[in-house]
Amino acid sequence: xxxxxxxxxxLSRLWCAGGDPVQRFARDEGHISAPAARAGGFAGGLxxxxxxxxxxxxxxxxxxxxTMPLSNPMEQNAALQSVMAEVGIARRLQAxxxxxxxxxxxxxxxxxxxxxxxxxxxxxxxxxxDPELLVLDALHGMGLRSLGPVWxxxxxxxxxxxxxxxxxxxxxxxxxxxxxxxIARCAELGIVVDTSHLTMKGFWExxxxxxxxxxxxxxxxxxxxATRNLTAPQLRAIGATGGMAxxxxxxxxxxxxxxxxGRARLDDCLRQLEAMIEGAGEDxxxxxxxxxxxxxxxxxxxxxxLPALIAAxxxxxxxxxxxxxxxxxxxxxxxxxxxxx
Numbered sequence: 160x161x162x163x164x165x166x167x168x169x170l171s172r173l174w175c176a177g178g179d180p181v182q183r184f185a186r187d188e189g190h191i192s193a194p195a196a197r198a199g200g201f202a203g204g205l206x207x208x209x210x211x212x213x214x215x216x217x218x219x220x221x222x223x224x225x226t227m228p229l230s231n232p233m234e235q236n237a238a239l240q241s242v243m244a245e246v247g248i249a250r251r252l253q254a255x256x257x258x259x260x261x262x263x264x265x266x267x268x269x270x271x272x273x274x275x276x277x278x279x280x281x282x283x284x285x286x287x288x289d290p291e292l293l294v295l296d297a298l299h300g301m302g303l304r305s306l307g308p309v310w311x312x313x314x315x316x317x318x319x320x321x322x323x324x325x326x327x328x329x330x331x332x333x334x335x336x337x338x339x340x341x342i343a344r345c346a347e348l349g350i351v352v353d354t355s356h357l358t359m360k361g362f363w364e365x366x367x368x369x370x371x372x373x374x375x376x377x378x379x380x381x382x383x384x385a386t387r388n389l390t391a392p393q394l395r396a397i398g399a400t401g402g403m404a405x406x407x408x409x410x411x412x413x414x415x416x417x418x419x420x421g422r423a424r425l426d427d428c429l430r431q432l433e434a435m436i437e438g439a440g441e442d443x444x445x446x447x448x449x450x451x452x453x454x455x456x457x458x459x460x461x462x463x464x465l466p467a468l469i470a471a472x473x474x475x476x477x478x479x480x481x482x483x484x485x486x487x488x489x490x491x492x493x494x495x496x497x498x499x500x
Contacts, residue, residue, distance in 0.1 A: 160469050161271055162462075163487035164204030165405030165445055166281070166355070166376035167191055168452030170245040171209040175216050180248045181255045190450035190461045193257050196276055199465035202487065203261070203270060203277030205305050205375060207452070208245045210238035210286055216452075227322040230312035238286035239294065246301055249278060260302050263500040264491055271487075279494075281353070281375070284310030284319075290337060292344050299348050304498065306345055307353035307375070308338055309361070311387075316341050319356045320386040322411075324418050328386050333360030342368055349498050355387070355407075355447075362393060371402035371497065376447035378412045379434035385412050394438025403493045404439050405447020406432055406485075410454045423456040425471045432472075432485065441481055445490045 169191040173180040187194045191201065210233060252258045258278040259270040270277035280303045288294045295303075309319040316338035318331045334342065342365060345352050353375045354362045366372050374397065380388040389397070389404060397404050407413075410423035413431055417423035435444045450462055458467050472482050 160466075160482060160486050161200050161202035162204075162446060162465050163202050163267065163271070163277065163490050164450070165403065165447030165490060166205055166207060166283075166407075166452075167448060167450040168207050168209055168283075169450065170206050170248050171211065171241070172216060172451040173248050174241060174245050175211065175214050177214075181251055181257065184252055184257055185255070190448075190455065192461070193276075195461040195463040197274075198463040199461070201276065201462035201465060203258075203267060203275075204279070204448075204490075205281040206249060206278045207281050207283040208242045208303075209283040209310065209452075210241040214241075229319060229321045230310075232313050233286045235286060235289060238284070242282065242287045242298075246280065246298075249280065253278075262302050262304055263498055264495045265500060267491060267494070279304050281305035281307070281351075283307050283353075284312070284314065284356070285316050285341060286314050288316075288341065290315065292341065295341070295344060296348075299350065303350065305351040305353060305375070307356055308334070308341055310356050317361045318358055320358050323386045325384050326386060327380055327384070327390055328357075328359040328362070328388075330386055331358050331360070333358050333362075333364045339364070339368065342370065346370060351494070351497055359390075359393070363396075366396055366400060371400045371493070372397045373402045373404075373493075374447075375403070375405045376407040376409075376449045377404060378407050378431045379438065382431055382434050383412055383414050383418060385418060387412055389435075389438075391438050394435060398439035398443045401443070401493070401496060402439075403443055403445055403489060404435050405445050405490075406435065408448045408450070408453060408455050408459060410456055413456060417456075421454050425456055425458045425468055427456060428468060429471055429475050432477075441484060442489055442492070445485055445487075
């Protein structure tokens with residue numbers, strides 16, 4: 160079973176690690192690499208362009224069992240430097256034959272048919288974009304087809320949610336006037352708008368603008384009441400608007416025990432999938448691993464272990480048709496609806 164995934168952070172991992180990204184991706188390190196993808200049936204997904212405050216990987220260990228406030232705002236030029244470097248990494252990986260950059264579903268399906276990794280560029284936090292939105296058009300020309308206006312820090316576009324527990328994502332204001340201009344331009348360009356990391360107010364504002372509601376890597380709040388997760392009304396709205404919710408494998412968002420200890424199991428992934436399907440509907444749920452950006456549950460050391468998750472779905476009584484939808488069918492159908500090709 161091939162997996163097309165809603166979110167990963169391999170490009171920022173490679174940028175933070177330094178050295179030759181082609182050599183790093185070609186060897187077995189991190190959650191996503193060429194050998195692991197071949198072993199696990201990882202066929203591609205949305206590859207995030209993310210700007211860290213410093214050139215090092217984000218560490219969840221600082222808030223296990225507690226909270227983490229919003230990060231400080233980031234200067235546009237600093238954010239643009241890391242984003243452009245990560246676009247460069249993606250292009251080098253493509254030149255080396257390790258991934259295939261895709262801008263439509265036909266390209267994704269062609270890559271999957273030949274065993275290539277289909278990579279769609281996604282911007283996680285739009286700090287790098289200027290108020291005139293010129294950088295947005297430039298990135299679109301480079302292949303950007305998905306965008307989250309914020310990560311968990313404030314921007315000129317809106318405010319993200321802090322990482323916290325025992326409360327929902329109604330933590331602050333939503334989109335600014337500039338943020339609504341950004342979203343409107345994304346709609347004109349056919350760029351998917353991702354609400355993961357956005358406050359609940361911002362989530363509903365995007366829905367009010369008539370866009371399909373998408374959370375590429377968020378789970379069900381009822382099973383794990385973390386600020387990053389989706390309440391039952393949010394899940395229902397995702398289904399009603401023809402959107403998508405992607406299961407995040409991060410242990411801290413899977414269960415209360417995962418939040419407190421950083422440890423979770425594949426069974427927690429299955430419970431989350433069942434709750435997300437109950438809320439959004441089986442046509443509007445997929446996988447959104449957060450590979451290379453989050454601690455993984457037991458039995459999932461990298462994308463090489465995706466067959467273990469699929470086997471767990473089978474044991475839980477998920478039928479073959481549903482498993483195919485969750486693994487890639489729903490994402491491809493959604494992207495075709497947004498992109499029209």
